[in-house]
Amino acid sequence: MRQGRREASVQPADVKRWWMLSCLVCLLVAAQSSAGELHPTPWWVDFLGQQSVLDDQPLPVGAVVQAYDPTGVLAGRAEVTVGGSYLMPVYGDDSTTESDEGAESQDFITFTVDDYPVVPTGPDSPVWPGPGSRAHVELRASSLAGDFDCDCQVTVADLMRQTERFGVSRGEAGYYPPFDRDGDDDIDVHDVQQVAGKWRTACQE
Numbered sequence: 001m002r003q004g005r006r007e008a009s010v011q012p013a014d015v016k017r018w019w020m021l022s023c024l025v026c027l028l029v030a031a032q033s034s035a036g037e038l039h040p041t042p043w044w045v046d047f048l049g050q051q052s053v054l055d056d057q058p059l060p061v062g063a064v065v066q067a068y069d070p071t072g073v074l075a076g077r078a079e080v081t082v083g084g085s086y087l088m089p090v091y092g093d094d095s096t097t098e099s100d101e102g103a104e105s106q107d108f109i110t111f112t113v114d115d116y117p118v119v120p121t122g123p124d125s126p127v128w129p130g131p132g133s134r135a136h137v138e139l140r141a142s143s144l145a146g147d148f149d150c151d152c153q154v155t156v157a158d159l160m161r162q163t164e165r166f167g168v169s170r171g172e173a174g175y176y177p178p179f180d181r182d183g184d185d186d187i188d189v190h191d192v193q194q195v196a197g198k199w200r201t202a203c204q205e
């Protein structure tokens with residue numbers, strides 16, 4: 001009987017282990033939500049395009065356009081409902097909170113289409129001009145792995161774009177998710193190796 005009671009009782013070490021595990025889970029969940037969740041604020045800029053392309057074809061209906069502030073905070077997301085077009089509110093940061101919800105005036109905005117890299121092609125520059133305004137920015141996206149300048153081939157130009165951000169982690173200036181090929185929140189040698197492995201590949205004609 002005494003043996004049975006001892007097995008059923010909760011030991012302090014068990015409580016400590018459970019508590020540490022809970023903390024770890026909370027941290028992981030918090031890290032994930034800050035990385036991938038949109039936090040709309042009352043301040044936004046409408047970004048739009050009407051002749052945007054993925055692999056030289058009009059953006060397909062259902063494609064997801066996303067926008068990031070200079071440290072990789074997700075600030076806008078929109079689904080394409082008319083081929084080649086998008087209209088996306090890109091949210092600004094709420095200065096009254098500690099967390100970073102989005103862009104500040106004159107921030108450079110980067111984009112992805114279905115998580116593929118995008119080159120903005122104007123006519124407006126891809127900056128967040130300030131709440132309540134609009135920016136006409138057409139997008140050119142490429143689904144070819146490692147093709148960061150979206151010219152349908154992987155060359156030294158793509159590697160240079162990526163290595164310019166070498167050592168940058170999510171939350172730091174210059175973080176752009178497509179450069180982080182293995183998705184572990186930094187741009188390091190493993191990500192560069194993946195792109196180097198695609199050297200001289202090109203889109204199929």
Ligand SMILES: [Ca+2]
Nearest residue numbers: 069100102103
């Ligand atoms: Ca910000």
Ligand SMILES: [Ca+2]
Nearest residue numbers: 147149151153
């Ligand atoms: Ca390229």
Ligand SMILES: [Ca+2]
Nearest residue numbers: 180182184186
């Ligand atoms: Ca990485």
